[in-house]
Amino acid sequence: xxxxxxxxxxxxxxxxxxxxxxxxxxxxxxxxxxxxxxxxxxxxxxxxxxxxxxxxxxxxxxxxxxxxxxxxxxxxxxxxxxxxxxxxxxxxxxxxxxxxxxxxxxxxxxxxxxxxxxxxxxxxxxxxxxxxxxxxxxxxxxxxxxxxxxxxxxxxxxxxxxxxxxxxxxxxxxxxxxxxxxxxxxxxxxxxxxxxxxxxxxxxxxxxxxxxxxxxxxxxxxxxxxxxxxxxxxxxxxxxxxxxxxxxxxxxxxxxxxxxxxxxxxxxxxxxxxxxxxxxxxxxxxxxxxxxxxxxxxxxxxxxxxxxxxxxxxxxxxxxxxxxxxxxxxxxxxxxxxxxxxxxxxxxxxxxxxxxxxxxxxxxxxxxxxxxxxxxxxxxxxxxxxxxxxxxxxxxxxxxxxxxxxxxxxxxxxxxxxxxxxxxxxxxxxxxxxxxxxxxxxxxxxxxxxxxxxxxxxxxxxxxxxxxxxxxxxx
Amino acid sequence: xxxxxxxxxxxxxxxxxxxxxxxxxxxxxxxxxxxxxxxxxxxxxxxxxxxxxxxxxxxxxxxxxxxxxxxxxxxxxxxxxxxxxxxxxxxxxxxxxxxxxxxxxxxxxxxxxxxxxxxxxxxxxxxxxxxxxxxxxxxxxxxxxxxxxxxxxxxxxxxxxxxxxxxxxxxxxxxxxxxxxxxxxxxxxxxxxxxxxxxxxxxxxxxxxxxxxxxxxxxxxxxxxxxxx
Numbered sequence: 001x002x003x004x005x006x007x008x009x010x011x012x013x014x015x016x017x018x019x020x021x022x023x024x025x026x027x028x029x030x031x032x033x034x035x036x037x038x039x040x041x042x043x044x045x046x047x048x049x050x051x052x053x054x055x056x057x058x059x060x061x062x063x064x065x066x067x068x069x070x071x072x073x074x075x076x077x078x079x080x081x082x083x084x085x086x087x088x089x090x091x092x093x094x095x096x097x098x099x100x101x102x103x104x105x106x107x108x109x110x111x112x113x114x115x116x117x118x119x120x121x122x123x124x125x126x127x128x129x130x131x132x133x134x135x136x137x138x139x140x141x142x143x144x145x146x147x148x149x150x151x152x153x154x155x156x157x158x159x160x161x162x163x164x165x166x167x168x169x170x171x172x173x174x175x176x177x178x179x180x181x182x183x184x185x186x187x188x189x190x191x192x193x194x195x196x197x198x199x200x201x202x203x204x205x206x207x208x209x210x211x212x213x214x215x216x217x218x219x220x221x222x223x224x225x226x227x228x229x230x231x232x233x234x235x236x237x238x239x240x241x242x243x244x245x246x247x248x249x250x251x252x253x254x255x256x257x258x259x260x261x262x263x264x265x266x267x268x269x270x271x272x273x274x275x276x277x278x279x280x281x282x283x284x285x286x287x288x289x290x291x292x293x294x295x296x297x298x299x300x301x302x303x304x305x306x307x308x309x310x311x312x313x314x315x316x317x318x319x320x321x322x323x324x325x326x327x328x329x330x331x332x333x334x335x336x337x338x339x340x341x342x343x344x345x346x347x348x349x350x351x352x353x354x355x356x357x358x359x360x361x362x363x364x365x366x367x368x369x370x371x372x373x374x375x376x377x378x379x380x381x382x383x384x385x386x387x388x389x390x391x392x393x394x395x396x397x398x399x400x401x402x403x404x405x406x407x408x409x410x411x412x413x414x415x416x417x418x419x420x421x422x423x424x425x426x427x428x429x430x431x432x433x434x435x436x437x438x439x440x441x442x443x444x445x446x447x448x449x450x451x452x453x454x455x456x457x458x459x460x461x462x463x464x465x466x467x468x469x470x471x472x473x474x475x
Numbered sequence: 476x477x478x479x480x481x482x483x484x485x486x487x488x489x490x491x492x493x494x495x496x497x498x499x500x501x502x503x504x505x506x507x508x509x510x511x512x513x514x515x516x517x518x519x520x521x522x523x524x525x526x527x528x529x530x531x532x533x534x535x536x537x538x539x540x541x542x543x544x545x546x547x548x549x550x551x552x553x554x555x556x557x558x559x560x561x562x563x564x565x566x567x568x569x570x571x572x573x574x575x576x577x578x579x580x581x582x583x584x585x586x587x588x589x590x591x592x593x594x595x596x597x598x599x600x601x602x603x604x605x606x607x608x609x610x611x612x613x614x615x616x617x618x619x620x621x622x623x624x625x626x627x628x629x630x631x632x633x634x635x636x637x638x639x640x641x642x643x644x645x646x647x648x649x650x651x652x653x654x655x656x657x658x659x660x661x662x663x664x665x666x667x668x669x670x671x672x673x674x675x676x677x678x679x680x681x682x683x684x685x686x687x688x689x690x691x692x693x694x695x696x697x698x699x700x701x702x703x704x
Contacts, residue, residue: 001583002586005579005583008575009574012573365570365573368570371529371531371564372558372564373555373556373559373584373588373635374559375552375559376551376555378587469531472570
């Protein structure tokens with residue numbers, strides 16, 4: 001009865017309650033959605049890092065990673081792989097030869113890290129082969145007599161392996177993608193011309209297109225005008241096992257795009273066999289065993305198992321390798337908590353204010369209730385319940401809206417490319433799929449109830465302090 | 476049987492400069508089944524007296540005994556409980572809970588008393604029938620006239636089966652027809668269920684119907700008369 005009365009009281013001043021509820025709804029929605037975006041960003045970054053860049057556990061000789069000393073190799077790869085595989089929770093292993101090198105093209109040279117890989121092993125550990133830009137070749141699928149290299153899009157741009165040109169076909173596909181004819185007309189004089197790099201191309205575009213046209217269609221034009229000459233070459237220069245500078249000519253077999261500039265610019269993949277031949281590393285030697293686990297959540301536990309099986313080696317998991325990632329994941333959780341608490345604190349002031357008004361408006365009625373025998377506990381409960389109902393209705397509405405929006409954006413994601421320049425340069429995708437765990441929803445619900453209770457304490461105490469005889473005299 | 480006794484009750488309000496002796500040495504006894512009016516001009520101490528009888532205010536000096544329980548000896552929480560079980564209130568401005576229906580308003584106090592649901596519903600129905608509102612049980616106060624609201628208030632006051640009912644100017648806001656109906660109902664309940672009514676009033680129509688009239692002036696009893704009817 002007390003609760004029912006409290007519920008009915010909430011709707012006594014419908015407009016005011018709706019305003020409070022709306023503010024709670026919007027606050028909770030904004031909070032959850034922002035947390036979802038942050039989680040999504042982080043989750044995607046971690047996923048990308050694990051699936052394309054690091055995987056879960058690395059095993060290498062002590063100090064190998066300090067300066068990638070070519071001499072610090074394992075022998076008996078088969079034997080070692082078998083020992084690792086026998087550890088429960090290990091899903092797949094990839095052996096790599098890793099060296100530092102200088103990559104040269106006629107246009108430029110840059111420092112890179114070259115990983116000599118076995119494509120069959122790699123496909124079980126990483127999904128980099130799925131990240132190849134269509135039309136740029138293949139992931140070591142073609143057998144050729146040349147050395148092959150699989151490189152990142154941003155490196156290709158930097159080394160001018162990717163060029164820009166406009167063909168009649170480019171104009172056609174631009175028109176299909178909705179670029180207005182006026183712009184197409186402006187582009188037509190460029191048919192047949194080639195530009196050595198994105199900068200040169202952009203400079204030319206800025207001359208003929210207005211700022212608005214570039215903001216609106218620049219990205220599409222860049223994508224369509226992008227062209228890659230298969231069989232482009234680059235030279236890698238490095239030190240061989242005898243500490244003599246050597247190198248090799250590599251043909252680009254494919255270009256990958258993982259939306260992480262740093263990785264794309266620094267990581268080149270070549271065949272294990274090619275690199276071994278060029279460096280003089282033996283066939284059963286390698287530098288690094290990359291281990292993929294069947295369950296990421298058991299990383300720490302399985303890392304320890306592996307470490308105890310290979311006491312002489314350096315065994316590190318992704319949290320230790322990518323300290324920034326692990327730290328950020330932990331930090332994001334704390335940020336989220338702080339964020340939600342700030343929102344709830346702001347909301348609680350609104351609720352306190354409303355409930356104080358409620359007590360003030362109903363002084364006479366509260367006096368009457370105490371007079372006819374409603375005890376302090378019940379008065380307190382009633383005021384508290386009203387406040388909890390207010391916050392709970394708003395909170396639940398906010399969560400339902402959040403759930404809906406999250407469900408809507410889960411598949412398509414949210415593209416913040418226009419608002420997040422440089423996001424990709426930091427390794428974060430600009431296309432975000434917000435994620436919120438159910439635990440988080442439960443926690444937020446509990447926090448909302450607690451907020452409701454806390455916000456009601458002061459007004460409820462005010463109500464308890466009313467003297468019934470005096471309260472009854474008020475008009 | 477004595478239901479209520481005031482022994483040398485005083486109430487002194489201390490404001491910053493002046494002392495107000497609102498009730499000044501009142502001795503009164505009410506027997507079961509009385510239908511008594513407390514009258515007097517504004518400021519004569521009627522409301523203060525009623526508040527003290529109802530346990531909403533404590534006397535500065537003297538005793539208020541309800542069936543031998545000294546109200547001023549009760550702790551605040553016990554006092555609320557005591558009021559719930561023993562005293563029914565009817566207020567000048569009805570004071571129903573606006574979000575509850577007539578029936579829910581009547582049932583409310585029985586709920587506080589934790590009476591079983593069946594009993595609550597039966598008594599609510601009986602009481603609302605008795606005050607002539609059997610057909611309005613599901614109406615909210617805003618849909619009822621002032622007279623009807625006050626009848627609901629009387630039904631509510633009776634719901635807890637109190638020892639007596641205190642009514643502070645119950646007819647002050649009512650027209651003569653509603654006043655007449657309300658008085659008839661109160662008289663009937665008083666006669667048939669032996670319920671003691673004590674009300675303060677200005678209203679000559681009410682005074683005329685009271686069987687005992689206590690007149691106050693300046694906090695003292697001026698007269699205490701038993702009427703013929």
